[in-house]
Amino acid sequence: MPQLNPNPWFFIMITSWLTLSLIIQPKLLSFVSMNPLSSKPPAVPTTTPWTWPWT
Template sequence: MPQLNPNPWFFIMLTSWLTFSLVIQPKLLSFVSSNPPSNKTQTIPSTTPWTWPWT
């Protein structure tokens, strides 16, 4: 069963993960977010308690 032989597949997986981790990921992380989070304070909506008819 050739699927159990990890010889070529492990090297391919290791090479692809190293390429992603060392080359592609830093390039992607260097981009500035186009929608940065704002510094607004969140407003809490004012709610009125429910008046139950049987109380």
């Protein structure tokens, strides 16, 4: 069965992973900007308990 022969497919897999991780990934990560850190404490939402009509 030719699918079990790893000779051509292993090289293609390694080449594609190296291309992704060394060339494409740094270019994509340069476009992602993180939100600036804030010194304000997180706001805690105030909620009111629900009054169930049958209790």
